[in-house]
Amino acid sequence: MQTRVSEPKTAGAAGVAPPQIGRRYDFRRIEKKWQDEWDRRRAFDVDADPDRLKYYCLVMFPYPSGEIHMGHCRVYSIGDVVARYKKMCGYNVLHPMGWDAFGLPAENAAIKAGRHPRDWTVANINRIKEQLHDLGMSYDWRREVTACFPDYYRWTQWLFLLMYRRGLAYRKKAPVNWCPTCATVLANEQVVGGACWRCETPVVKKELEQWFLRITDYADRLLDDLALLTGWPDRVLTMQANWIGRSRGAYIDFPLADGSGERLRVFTTRQDTLCGATYMVVAPEHPLVARLISAGGPGSEELRRFAERARNLSEIDRTSDPEKEGLDTGLRCVNPATGETIPIYTANYILLEYGTGAVMGVPAHDQRDFEFARKYGLPVRVVIKGPDSPGSADEMTEAYDGPGVMVNSGRFDGLSSEEGLEKVAAWLETEGLGAKTTIYRLRDWLISRQRYWGAPIPVVYCEDCGVVPVPEDELPVMLPYQVDFTPGVSPLARSEDFVRTTCPGCGRPARRETDTMDTFVCSSWYYLRYTSPGHDKTPFSREEVDYWMPVDQYIGGIEHAVLHLLYSRFFTKVLHDAGLVGFVEPFTNLLAHGMVTKNGAAMSKSKGNIVSPDEITVRFGADTARVFTLFAAPPDKDFEWTDSGVEGIFRFLGRVWRIVHDLGGAGGAGGSPSPDEADRDILRSAHRMVRKMTLDIDRRFNFNTAISAAMETVNDLYRYAESVPPARRSPAVVREVLEKLVLCLAPFAPHLGEELWQVLGGEGSVHDQRWPSWDEDLVRAEEVEVAVQVNGRIRDRVVVAAGTGEAELRELALALEKVRPHVEGRKVVKVVAVPDRLVNIVVK
RNA sequence: GCGGGCGUGGCGGAACGGCAGACGCGUACGGCUUAGGACCGUAUGGGCUGGUCCCGUGGGAGUUCGAGUCUCCCCGCCCGCACCA
Structure with a gap:
């Protein structure tokens, strides 16, 4: 994209029109005059300068979905104030802007409007650029990046191949989240409460072979390095920590009691309660259940019906249903610590995706297990005695999940539960029955999308060579323009020209991958591209990145607390490990801004409550629009629009x-x-x-x-x-x-x-x-008014020289006419004098 | 259920533990004007017995010479996570 005005550089202020003498604040004339002048002087272009301190001020780049509204105006105004302020403070300030230009809305809008997503997107970009220009934003437009242009997505693909080479991109058949409305799969992070984050349609599970990025390899570092982010809001750090969900415990193998030698593996954080495990529970989708059903033994029909019912419940119903339902599978296994034979149940409260999809039931020390055991008449055995917990199962009205002393646990009796965690794990390990382990809630990042408007995944499938990455020098894999992009199967699969190719390995005919990448891949590295947008050897120039990165101040919406901000941290760490950047965190300080609402809702086209900055700039000017959005509330709070x-x-x-x-x-x-x-x-x-x-x-x-x-x-x-x-x-x-x-x-x-x-x-x-x-x-004022209180109530005020000492204040105060009646006849217990503030006389 | 945040005039919002309501909106009155929905000024939390008197930061207790601010309990709203083993 070209900038709006790009006349050659001319002499500076000499050419500027003189200020108008008059009585009117003529914002139209003033704003036009200076915008033209900034354009002519290219006032906002910046270059790396090793002799100067840099400051990288970045606002999350927008999705160009149409025109902008006052919410955008607010956040870009925040960024612009920070950038201009830091520049005045002497920093060399990088303040770029670009477009998160791939994505579903372009496709959907284009389908509706009968326009090509690319044309629709480019038109929107031009319109928004004009609006930002009219608001007087100080961007270095030479650095503009547009994620849907080949000179950008070439490097998105390059980074995918980097991940692939490093074993971090892989293909796997797995049950994945499918949004029927968007006609594509979604990453876990993009499912909110069991529904699609964009259109709120409940997602369904589908078994598909898809591309994943191995973000779980970085789970520990993503979690531990949150401690480095002292410039981030706590709530964002908490949300990321919750999302990663690290859980330390142990896996334990329970031998089946059928003599087959097979084992059922569970994960627990409370291996110290092993002796209290009086039954087992597996998820309805657990392979063990499937096997029992297909074996067709007694009760298998009932089991089939139970598993079916659980499976057919949507994610939302499944996780919000408080009633625990279970069924004895008929199988038995052995608690390796007690030697007891215990039943294996299946139940709707066990999630296949978490841990091993199976748990040991310890009713005395887990509330869910307790409720389940009471419902199905399973034995409750106390194995941890807390200071105030009941000693016998009969007295229990709820589980005791606190710490205590181990009882009824054979060789472990008398240990504290804390010691028990170690000792039981050590014992399991020597017996070959288990070991300490750590699991995460975080799943690998599913990046395949069955839609048109995204960066093609640069791999080829060859009958002989299998999955073959496209060689770097053949990038970009161009997204073809002429494609029937109505949703259904992946639109690219309908383009024979695109699909048909030759294998880079053996040269024989092969087929291209037809899915495109999640747009969050594109936005995970754009902040690096701004440092060297024309660079054509690698995604970014190492030298430029070393100068400008990390981003000193990042500004964006809280909705990306987990999504974009987690993915970008992951990318940065991968690039660090690959030796391409020298830092481990991309964003030093984060400001999560609030929304601008109207009629109680975030401004959006679908709600029809948009206020355009144009309305304000035409009537009052850009400066008014900017100052108002900054004045109305602190930046991290929402505010309701008022004219x-x-x-x-x-x-x-x-x-x-x-x-x-x-x-x-x-x-x-x-x-x-x-x-x-x-x-x-x-x-x-x-x-x-x-x-x-x-x-x-x-x-x-x-x-x-x-x-x-x-x-x-x-x-x-x-x-x-x-x-x-x-x-x-x-x-x-x-x-x-x-x-x-x-x-x-x-x-x-x-x-x-x-x-x-x-x-x-x-x-x-x-x-x-x-x-x-x-x-x-x-x-400092020369004179200050000091309040004089008696027993905490203001009785008078007195003007004194600033810095008047405590002793003098005390005397002055006690002598005041309005004070005396309140003090007379009583005992002055204490006089508190705070210079320049107040005097408080305490009487009894 | 767990975690986090918030509750202050008619409204948006200010207040290092030290004079609650800065600043702005709105409202009222006055001025200037041929006129003004422009501009300038004054007032503006509530109450009455009009005193620089009393009451006031969701409710209740506590710490303190002093609490919107710190602690505890309760009520309400918002956000995140949520049968996570």
Whole structure:
């Protein structure tokens, strides 16, 4: 994509139109003027510079599904403020933008509109780019990446092959999640509560041969390295930890009692309770059950019906059904610790996918097992005695799952349950019956998609050579344009031209893989591509990546807490292991922003509650749109859209425009040379504003309070202008205050910032200036009002010199007329004096 | 069920354990105007006996000289995970 305006570089500010003298904040003229100027100067292009500190500010790239709304406006405004602020702080700032341009919505919309997904996507991209341009976003458009273009997906495919070479991409037949509406499979992360994350259709299980990425190989590191992410919100870290779901325990093999020598393997985190296992339970889909059914013995018909019923329940019903149903399979096995023969049940509360799909039932120490045992009359045996737990099974009304001392456990009696975990595992190992192990909730990442609009998986199937990866020098495997992409079977399978190929190994006819990759593969590495978008030897230049990465500030929605953010971490670790990058985590700091809602719901086309930034920019301007979305709430919170609030911001920017013209235009002529009290006050206001805005932006991204600090100083300026006649104003002070104000507002309202910087006669672009500093001594008030309390109730206030000591405050307070009646006749127990704050007199 | 977050005016939201409600919206009144839905100013948590008096941060207790803030219990809302062995 070409940028919108790309005229040759010309002289700088000299060519800029002079500021307009008038009484009106003419945002249309101002914004157009500066956008043109930025385009002409290519003001936002950046290059690596080893002599300068870098700062990589990144907002999650959008899916170009149409026009953008105020939610987008908000998040890009956040990114733009951070980028412009950091630039003013002296950093070499990378602030790129691109398009997560492959994906189902393009295909679905294209089918509906009768347009090709590519054309639809490109049209949307152009439209959104225009909108971002009109909002004054400071992107280096030379670095734009578009995931659906061959020069990008070539490298997505290359990375797939890297994974393949490293044994991390593999094909497997497995029961997978199928969304009937989207007509494709989904990764586990893309199933929310048993339904498709996009269209909320309940997913069904299908047995298919598919491509997976072995993310589970990285489960430990993905979990452990969360500790490195001190700049991430806790809730995201928690969500990832939950998702990975590491569970340490042991597997145990229970020999079947039929003399076959076969064993039934379970996973448990409580091997210390082994002697309390009085029965076994397997999932209805467990192979053992299937075998019993096909063997056709007594009871097999009942078993078949039971397994059928469980299987036919959707994922949602299965996991939300609290009633435990079970059935004795008739099989028996031996508890290796007690030598007892115990029954094997099958039950609906056992999940095939988790652990081994079988558990040992320890009713005394697991609540689910307890309920199940009571329902089916199975024995309950206490093997752990907690400090307050009942000693006998008969007294139990619920399971005891806490720690305690092992009882009824033979050789293990007397051990603490903690020791028992070790000792039982050691014993199992010497007996060859089990060992300690760790399992995860995380599954391998299913990346095959039976749809058209994605990056083709670069492999070929040859009758003789089997699965053959496409050689790197033949990449990209181009996605053909002319394809019947209506869903059904994989659309690419219908394109004979695409499918038919020759085997890279033996040269004989072969067939291409016709599935495409999950778009989350494309978005797992785009942040690397921004560093060197034209690079054509590898996905990215090592040198550029070493300079720019990791991303210093990543900004995006909480909905990707697990999905995109987990996948990207995985990719980064693989690239690190492959020696392609030097870091192990891609995103140092993460800001999870809130949504902009209207009528209580996130803005979306389907809900019809979209407010377009265009509506706002036309009526009030881009600066108003930006400042309002930042002012309405702290960035991590949702906020409900209101039109009336927008006008308030428009008023504020108009006030800024006018006060700068009134006080600062024409060089701020005349005035008194020596600053008086009013001058000191307004100067203090400005220094306070700088301090507050700096800390609010830097420390916690509270742009709302940063903006309110600027509003306070503007209010102070109006009071100053009204109360101090021109002849008595100090030009130096006025100038300093106005400069600080304009510099501080520049990242928020960049067009107005440039214009007013010019009005003040500033050199060059306001965005090339240094972020202002403040003087702590000036910030401190000369006089402060100290509250005087008696027993915690305010009785008076007194103005004293700032920094007045405790002793003096105490005396002052006790002498106050309004205080005396409350103190007289009582005993002063204590006086708490906090300088510059308050005095609290405690009486009895 | 487990984990996390949140509850403050009519509204969005501010408050290192130290004067609750900054800032903005809305509302009311005044000014300026031929006019204004522009602009400037003043007021704006509630109550009454109009005192810088009392009450007020979902409810209740506690710690403290002092609690929106810390602790415990309860109520309500939101999010994540959820029969995870």
